[in-house]
Amino acid sequence: MGNRRSKLVLFSSLVLVAGILAYAYLINQRALLIAPAPTPILYDRSGAFLSQIGHSDDASGRVDYGYWPLEQLPERVVKATLALEDRRFFEHLGVDPYAVGRAAWQNLGAVRRRSGASTIAMQVARMQQPESRTFVHKILEAGTGVLLTLRYGRDAVLAQYLRLAPYGNGSHGIAHAARLYFDKPVADLSWAEIALLSAIPQSPTRMNPLRPDGLRRAIQRGHQMLDILLKQKIIGADEAEIAHRQLNDVQMPDLPRRPDALHLILRYHDLMGAGQIVPTSASAPLIHTTIDLALQADVTGLARQYLDGWHSAGAQQVGVIVVSRQTGEVLAQVGSSSYYGSHAGAYDYTRTQRSPGSTLKPFIYALAFERGVLKPTDMLLDLPEGASGIGNADREFLGPMLPRQALANSRNVPATNLLRSVGLETTFRFLRDLGLHDLETPADHFGLSMAIGSLPTRLDSLVRAYGALANDGQLRDLRWAREQPQHQSIRVISLDTARLITSFLSDPQARLPSFHRYGSLEYPFPVAIKTGTSQGYRDAWAMAYSEKVIVGVWVGRGDDGTMNRMTGAGSAARLVHAIIDRVHGNKPGDLADAHFPTPPDRKPVEVCVVNGQANDNTCSQTLVEWVKPEEMPNVVLSGPQPNANARSVPINAIAARNENYPLTNADGSSPQIHLAISTPARNSQIWRNPEQPAAFNRLALKADVEPHVPQIVWYVDGQPFAVTDPDQPVFWPIQSGEHRFQIRLPYRNETSAVIPIYVQ
Known part of the structure; x- marks a missing residue:
């Protein structure tokens, strides 16, 4: 036994x-002071609440807001909190035996009024690891509270409570609650405000101060707290009287509501996560963004309004960025039509790689000017020859054009030829320096189609790069917040080139005939604009900058599908126009006598669009070009000339040139001479420009002759047209209909193949 x-x-x-x-x-496992990271609060550029970025609970998916640290314990808040929650806090070690005995007595039914026994330390244990209110969990909380007090000390435990205590409406911690409800630091709270806030943690839902019944309960409990403070002689009678009166008159603000801009908030989350935005104070992590909330709301509304009108053409999504031209500050961003909407709305299309269409062309022209490959008065050929299989969006060719016209008309062939002249690798590196890509892929992978959109990029990257054109060649990062460290801007192109490209993109006359006047690309004040449309109408772009802003818009589909002939000029440019009108406060009929700054070392010259020469009042179609003194073009000597190096020739005039023509080799044999026409291409469809007088519609004729001979004869429709050096192009006045071209040698039998074309 x-x-x-x-x-x-x-x-x-x-x-x-x-x-x-x-x-x-x-x-022991629970008795740790878990210090969550501070919760940043975002304000717009005028100080209006934008959002706060909380902490996600992976287990529940809940997002909790408002964890702010305390650099030092606020004395008045401490006294008020302890008066209500734990009067003997500095007398016990985490568990109050008197409170436990009182609670047990009340719970046994001796009295009808019930009270809890949880101390500050026990509440910290529960807030750090919430569990059901059972006896076992109470015992664990008690032990954890004692060990927390012994391990860290009372001040640390109290600071943790004031950091974690729930103050309703997603706010945790007195410092955050002071900012959320009263927009002030915790040290500036009055006794009435302290009394109100200190009442809330007991029951944040029942005492929600933003609801009338909750505010009434919180005020009632706040009065009780003031009476206790007066009884304990923590405040004097006069202070108590003032605080009671202020508490009765307290007015709570409307709860700040996060705007409909989740993509924007997520961008700030990512920027802070990457360390690109750092709050100036760890204890009060306020972020003063560059966003203009009023403009953000207007741009969002405009984007949705215009996209609704494009749904029938297959457009499903839109992305917009608006940036201050002077400062590089982002004023508004729309990542998609709706984050929670259909058609892949959760993607941020300001950060998504897409084909940029023709929006890279201004940088190709800029690089050509920088490398000395191009001058403003050079003639670029928009012809099938040399196009490497690349055509224009309208499937037509406009012939010889000034660079101003070629870029403003967004012609593909001149841009492709410029890219070839500058070099694929050189251009590829230049675009990388502009931040338009970070690829290590060889430039040959994209080839000449890089000029028309084969190199993918992002809307935010494009806006940043266009900022270099808008700001005289200086490239700088987009600025998202006052707390974002600023890097020094870098010069990527010269001031001269930047202003020259700006003059091209802002010249409505130069856009003819591809873009008609007074459409979506024209403004009553200076605006430089470039549109882009990718292959298959998958992406429509418009990039523009005015005196005040840089605006970028993308329109497309989340599934990368095709749209029904949705061009940049017909869609994205219209939205850009509406946004710029909103920024400038422009109304119909407004006109502004203003212009972009001009290149300082250039002079305006009236240039004939046919040949790039200065006008002597005989050329009927001209453009004003900005030319350096050493690049000053010659004056047109007389009316329009079909060709400067050749003339129409009667057949018997060939004989007079024959004495210099080699009919035989040195050994007496006849040389084998290869004749071919390189331009125009066989069966070309040529479009006659209706905007130009007939005399100025010309087609360049080019020959390929091996070995070189002094002269060749051009035949058009079986008739001799011109005698010229084979290395010099001939310009044929375009005539409607079908035509045949051939070259021959004087007094020889060699001929080229006949090249048929059709002119509309």
Whole structure:
């Protein structure tokens, strides 16, 4: 019998020891002060609430807001909190025996009024690891509270409570609640405001101060707290009277609501996560963004309004960025039509790689000017020859054009030829320096189609790069917040080139005939604009800058599908126009006598669009070009000339040139001479420009002759047209209909193949 009793005692002791060890292990695991990262609050550029970025609970998916640290314990808040929550806080070690005894007595039914026994330390344990309110969990909280107090000290535990205590409406911690409800630091709270806030943690839902019934309960409990402070002689009678009166008159603000801009908030989340935006104060992590909330709302509304009108053409999504031209500050961003909407709305299309269409062309022209490959008065050929299989969006060719016209008309062939002249690798590196890509892929992978959109890029990258054109060649990062460290801007192109490209993109006359006047590309004040449309109408772009802003718009589909002939000029440019009108406050009929700054070392010259020469009042179609003194073009000597190096020739005039023509080799044999026409291409469809007088519609004729001979004869429709050096092009006045071209040698039988074309 005694042996059995001994075994029972031993077993019970082992169970007790095991239980104590398990209990000690559990509370040791819990007794840590978990310090969540501060929750940033975002304000717009005028100080209006934008959002706060909370912490996601991976287990529940819940997002909790408002964890702010305290650099030092606010004395008045401490006194008020302890008066309500734990009067003997500095007398016990985490568990108040008196409060436990009182609660047990009340719970046994001796009195009808119930009260809890949770101390500040126990509440910290519960807030750090929320669990159901059972007896076992209460025991764990008690042990954890004692160990927290012993391990960290009372001040640290109290600071943790004031950081984690729930103050309703997603706000945790007194510092955050002071900012959320009263927009002030916790040290500036009045006794009335302290009383109100200190009342909330007991029951944040019942005492929600933003609801009338909750505010009434919080005020009532706040009055009780003030009476306790007066009784404890923490405040004087005069202070108490003022605080009671202020508490009765307290007015709570409307709860700040996050705007409909989730993509924008997520961008700030990512920028802070990457360390690109750092709050100036760890204890009060306020972020002063560059966003203009009013403009953000207007741009969002405009984007949705215009996209609704394009749904029938297959457009499903839109992305917009608006940037201050002077400062590079982002004023508005729309990532998609709706984050929670259909058609892949959760994607941020300001950060998505898409084909940029023709929006890279201004940088190709800029690089050509920088490398000395191009001058403003050079003639670029928009012809099938040399196009490497690349055509124009309208499937037509406009012939010889000034660079101003070629870029403003967004012609593909001149841009492709410029890219070839500058070099694929050189251009590829230049576009990388502009931040338009970060690829290590060889430039040959994209080839000449890089000029028309084969190199993918992002809307935000394009806006940043266009900022270099808008700001005299200086490239700088987009600025998203006052707290964002600013890097020095870098010069990527010269001031001269930047202003020259700007003059091209802002010249409505130069856009003819591809873009008609007074459409979506024209403004009553200076605006430089470039549109782009990718292959298959998958992407429509418009990039523009005015005196005030840089605006970028993309329109497309989340599934990368095709749209029904949705061009940049017909869609994205219209939205850009509406946004710029909103920024400038422009109304119909407004006109502004203004212009972009001109290149300082260039002079305006009236240039004939046919040949790039200065006009002597005989050329009927001209453009004003900005030319350096050393690039000053010659004056047109007389009316329009079909060709400067050749003339129409009667057949018997060939004989007079024959004495210099080599009919035989040195050994007396006849040389084998290869004749071919390189331009125009066989069966070309040529479009006659209706905007130009007939005399100025010309087609360049080019020959390929091996070996070189002094002269060749051009035949058009079987009739001799011109005698010229084979290395010099001939310009044929375009005439409607079908035509045949051939070259021959004087007094020789060699001829080229006949090249048929059709002119509309």
